[in-house]
Amino acid sequence: MNVVRGDRRKLGKQALSFAVVIGIWFAPIPAGLTSEAWHLFAVFAAAIFSVVVNAFPLLTASLLAVGTVVLTGTVDPAKAFAGFANSSVLLVVVAFLVAHAVVKSGLGRRISLLVVSAFGRSTLGLGYSIFLTDALIAPAFPSNTSRGGVLYPIILSLAQSGGSNPEDVETRRLGGYLMFCGMASLSVSSALWLTATSANPIGVSLAAQSGVKISFGTLLLAASIPALATILLLPLIISRLFPPGVTDTPDAPAMARKELHSMGPLTRDEWIVAVTFAVMVTGWVMADSLRLSLTAVAFAGLGVLLATNVLTLEDINLQGSTLVTFFWLAVLFALSGQLNELGFMGYVGGKLTAMLEGIAWPVAYVVLMVLYVLMHYMFVSQAAQVLALFGVFLDVAVRSGVPASLMSFALLFASSYFSTITPQGGSQNIIFVGSNYLTQGELYRLGFLTTGFCLLAFLVLGTPWLLFVAR
Numbered sequence: 001m002n003v004v005r006g007d008r009r010k011l012g013k014q015a016l017s018f019a020v021v022i023g024i025w026f027a028p029i030p031a032g033l034t035s036e037a038w039h040l041f042a043v044f045a046a047a048i049f050s051v052v053v054n055a056f057p058l059l060t061a062s063l064l065a066v067g068t069v070v071l072t073g074t075v076d077p078a079k080a081f082a083g084f085a086n087s088s089v090l091l092v093v094v095a096f097l098v099a100h101a102v103v104k105s106g107l108g109r110r111i112s113l114l115v116v117s118a119f120g121r122s123t124l125g126l127g128y129s130i131f132l133t134d135a136l137i138a139p140a141f142p143s144n145t146s147r148g149g150v151l152y153p154i155i156l157s158l159a160q161s162g163g164s165n166p167e168d169v170e171t172r173r174l175g176g177y178l179m180f181c182g183m184a185s186l187s188v189s190s191a192l193w194l195t196a197t198s199a200n201p202i203g204v205s206l207a208a209q210s211g212v213k214i215s216f217g218t219l220l221l222a223a224s225i226p227a228l229a230t231i232l233l234l235p236l237i238i239s240r241l242f243p244p245g246v247t248d249t250p251d252a253p254a255m256a257r258k259e260l261h262s263m264g265p266l267t268r269d270e271w272i273v274a275v276t277f278a279v280m281v282t283g284w285v286m287a288d289s290l291r292l293s294l295t296a297v298a299f300a301g302l303g304v305l306l307a308t309n310v311l312t313l314e315d316i317n318l319q320g321s322t323l324v325t326f327f328w329l330a331v332l333f334a335l336s337g338q339l340n341e342l343g344f345m346g347y348v349g350g351k352l353t354a355m356l357e358g359i360a361w362p363v364a365y366v367v368l369m370v371l372y373v374l375m376h377y378m379f380v381s382q383a384a385q386v387l388a389l390f391g392v393f394l395d396v397a398v399r400s401g402v403p404a405s406l407m408s409f410a411l412l413f414a415s416s417y418f419s420t421i422t423p424q425g426g427s428q429n430i431i432f433v434g435s436n437y438l439t440q441g442e443l444y445r446l447g448f449l450t451t452g453f454c455l456l457a458f459l460v461l462g463t464p465w466l467l468f469v470a471r
Contacts, residue, residue: 013055021046021068030347037342039074044335048388052379062328065335075338082337083330087295088201092329094298095142095195096322100315101305102140102277105269108150111137113256113263116154120252123174123244126158127181127235134185135231138196139281143325144186144382144419144428147196152431155182159437162249166436170245175437177244180446183420183432184234188454190416192227194219194294195284198325199382199415202333206391207408209340210398214408216284216294221469222409226462230417230454241449242442269310276304329383336387349395361401366459368393368402369410373455376418382426386415406466413462417454420447 024042029035047065050056056064069075083089102108111133119129133154134147141147159175166172190197194204194216204214214222266274283290283297305311316322339345356364372393379385390411397407419426423433423443433443 010055013053014050016053017046017050017055017061020049032350033344033347034342036074037339037344037347039072040069040335040339040342041344043068043074044339044388047332048379048384051381051384058332058381058384059324059328062331066331069335075335079338079341080334081330083332083334084326086205086330086333087293088205089326089330089333091195091295091298092142092198092201093322093326094295094302095140096325097302097311097316097319098277098280098298098305099141099143100319101269101273101311102137103150104315105273105310106263106267107270107273108137108140109154110260110263110266110270113154113260116158117253117256117260120158120256121248121250123162123177123247123249124235124239126178126249126252127239130155130178130181131185131188131231131235134182135189135192138189139193139284140195140277142195142198142201144190144197144426145431147186147189148182148428148431151182151186152435155179155432156435157255158249158252159435161251161255162246164246164437172437173243173245175435176442177239177242179432179435179437180238180242180420180443180450181235183429184238184450185231186428187417187419187426188227188230188234190419191413191458192220192223197382197416198329199386200412202329202336202383202386203390203408203412203415205333206336206340206386207394207404207412209337209391210394210404210408212405212408214412216287219409219412222466223413223462225465226413226458229461230457233457234450234453237453238446238450241446272308272310273305276301332383332387336391340391345391345395348392349399352392352396353399356396356400359400364400365397365402365407365410365463368397368400368407369414369455369459372411373414373418373421373451376421376425379425382415382419390415403467406463409466410458410462413458414455417458418451421451422447 021042024045025039029038043065047061050061051058066080070077070080115129115133116126119125119132130151134151137147137150155178159178162174164171164175166175194200207214280297280301283292284294286292287294287297372389375389376385393411394407398404420429423429423440425447
């Protein structure tokens with residue numbers, strides 16, 4: 001009975017999604033917009049809506065959208081499919097495959113255990129070890145979900161070794177604290193590294209359309225002060241918001257060292273992955289000065305891993321999720337770009353600018369950032385919000401007098417740290433939510449409070465730092 005009810009609810013959401021596109025498509029076209037811009041908006045909005053309400057997966061919605069706009073003549077096929085040759089999209093796909101090598105070789109787990117062995121004597125120390133571990137491995141993972149897959153087994157074993165049980169009202173708090181530290185660390189570390197999440201390259205490309213060039217090195221520099229400050233403070237803040245009960249975990253370092261001992265010395269594959277990854281990160285950092293392509297560096301690294309058999313063609317064949325990401329990212333990236341090219345983003349920006357007319361740019365900047373973060377309550381995908389709103393908010397900010405570079409970086413950072421505002425705010429959250437150490441109410445409360453703290457930290461610390469380094 002529940003299955004039938006669930007199927008009916010799903011069909012209802014799908015029907016509503018189609019109603020959205022039809023309703024907007026045939027609505028009167030606002031003055032100042034072409035029919036192509038309005039019809040593309042109808043399809044794009046319905047696709048994002050269908051993902052938000054969980055009517056269709058992101059891949060399905062994307063394929064339906066691109067098929068519709070091309071078959072109706074709304075967008076030229078060459079422009080609709082241009083995203084498949086976009087360097088930022090290719091970078092994400094290749095980085096996904098390199099991340100698999102980090103997991104397969106065991107290097108990710110070894111790094112986690114090393115950090116825990118050094119900092120895990122207390123619950124707070126374990127929290128810091130989670131944040132530090134994630135920050136160290138983040139450049140190799142363009143997916144928060146992939147990094148969560150590395151962190152979660154370690155966090156779960158730490159919780160269980162500390163006697164924490166999700167079914168026990170008293171002991172579950174240790175596990176709940178550690179699980180939320182995992183969620184929060186994934187959101188903040190993604191703001192630090194260009195290759196830490198698929199949403200970053202999208203935002204970088206959209207910022208470039210406004211003349212703001214953001215590279216691996218410039219993002220790291222711009223994010224360093226606010227991101228490192230939040231990494232230093234969040235474990236302590238979370239422990240105050242959600243006291244773990246247990247404060248000392250003297251056995252954790254010994255457990256980590258035992259695991260490390262059982263792993264033995266670095267294997268051949270770990271050495272190859274470590275060296276290759278170090279060279280890739282160096283290439284990404286020095287890309288501007290050496291005039292290197294970020295994507296070419298990633299391709300070269302992947303080639304080394306394949307040539308040395310650290311990764312095999314069979315491994316790639318099994319990475320179906322990578323192909324899924326490639327399809328939806330390429331499609332939505334291209335359609336988002338066409339919305340801007342056809343003038344829709346400029347039209348919406350003009351309306352928002354009129355609403356903010358007469359307001360000093362610092363006030364407009366704060367208002368727009370708060371609104372951008374709060375709107376993530378309506379999204380289940382960070383990338384979807386970046387595609388839908390990043391360009392619009394950036395354009396409105398520039399029209400209101402906000403420096404383009406300041407707003408570009410601020411939006412890019414927010415697109416990472418707002419992921420914990422709801423349990424479904426990022427796919428990586430689901431891994432930790434599924435542990436059942438935290439209730440839905442606790443997740444929403446902690447998500448709101450920690451996201452608010454991150455917003456405040458990035459505004460108070462990040463804004464003057466950005467105005468200094470982006471002069």
